Amino acid sequence: MPLNQRRIGRPMKSSSSANPKPTLLHIDSSARTARSHSRRLSNAFVDAWLAEVPDTRVIRRDVGINPPPAINEQWIASAFTAEAERSADMKAALSISDAYVDELVQSDIIVMGAPMYNYGMPAALKAWFDQVVRVNRTFNFDPSEDIWPLSPILAGKTLVILTSRGEFGFEPGGIRQDWNHLETHIRTLQHYLGVEDSHLIAVEYQEFGDTRHSDSVARADSELQALVNRLTAQIEVYQTA
Numbered sequence: 332m333p334l335n336q337r338r339i340g341r342p343m344k345s346s347s348s349a350n351p352k353p354t355l356l357h358i359d360s361s362a363r364t365a366r367s368h369s370r371r372l373s374n375a376f377v378d379a380w381l382a383e384v385p386d387t388r389v390i391r392r393d394v395g396i397n398p399p400p401a402i403n404e405q406w407i408a409s410a411f412t413a414e415a416e417r418s419a420d421m422k423a424a425l426s427i428s429d430a431y432v433d434e435l436v437q438s439d440i441i442v443m444g445a446p447m448y449n450y451g452m453p454a455a456l457k458a459w460f461d462q463v464v465r466v467n468r469t470f471n472f473d474p475s476e477d478i479w480p481l482s483p484i485l486a487g488k489t490l491v492i493l494t495s496r497g498e499f500g501f502e503p504g505g506i507r508q509d510w511n512h513l514e515t516h517i518r519t520l521q522h523y524l525g526v527e528d529s530h531l532i533a534v535e536y537q538e539f540g541d542t543r544h545s546d547s548v549a550r551a552d553s554e555l556q557a558l559v560n561r562l563t564a565q566i567e568v569y570q571t572a
């Protein structure tokens with residue numbers, strides 16, 4: 332079984348020697364660059380990961396700087412046409428989707444910088460999900476299934492969501508728990524990325540810029556290092572198992 336079909340964090344006995352290098356897909360979606368907290372967190376995560384697992388292959392996809400196109404009628408018609416029957420135009424309409432899905436298929440761990448915009452994910456990140464969650468590539472559709480006709484094709488991936496919010500209280504039990512559409516949306520969609528294990532680290536109070544914000548940044552940094560330590564230790568376990 333290829334590494335990318337295995338769950339990071341679950342020691343496996345099958346031959347990791349066939350493909351010992353993990354692949355990390357690093358996605359950013361903030362429209363900001365140097366001042367972005369979610370970018371700083373995702374870069375810090377990747378750096379800390381590479382310090383532990385230097386032979387990791389990193390695939391970079393920056394949808395904040397290069398937003399994916401919104402899907403359109405041609406895209407939908409093409410996605411629902413059998414591959415062998417697609418015209419050249421149809422294939423072209425799916426070419427960006429194909430590239431993104433190929434990147435996802437190869438990845439073991441997805442590190443996703445995802446700032447909160449209007450209580451949800453940035454439009455550019457939603458556009459990436461729309462390009463990636465695709466019939467016969469990331470999910471199967473079985474109309475004979477009355478209740479759950481969609482089933483994911485991919486499996487065994489780990490997702491790390493690194494977010495930043497201007498306000499606060501979006502955690503379970505927090506005063507804005509019900510407004511946290513970013514986390515609920517991504518955690519619903521992660522199923523179709525083949526994610527079986529996910530983690531979220533957040534910076535909060537960015538709009539206040541006070542000590543609550545600096546404390547939140549420090550807390551996120553220490554949570555991040557702890558998560559890297561935990562996940563990379565599990566990789567070592569399964570690579571030697």
Ligand SMILES: Cc1cc2nc3c(=O)[nH]c(=O)nc-3n(C[C@H](O)[C@H](O)[C@H](O)COP(=O)(O)O)c2cc1C
Nearest residue numbers: 361363367368369446447448449450495496497498
């Ligand atoms: C267009 C836009 C919408 C935002 N909407 C929210 C929001 O709904 N809730 C919130 O807490 N912060 C909101 N913010 C603040 C951002 O979440 C905050 O600035 C965060 O740090 C952005 O991520 P970044 O630092 O990675 O760019 C918004 C910021 C922008 C630019």
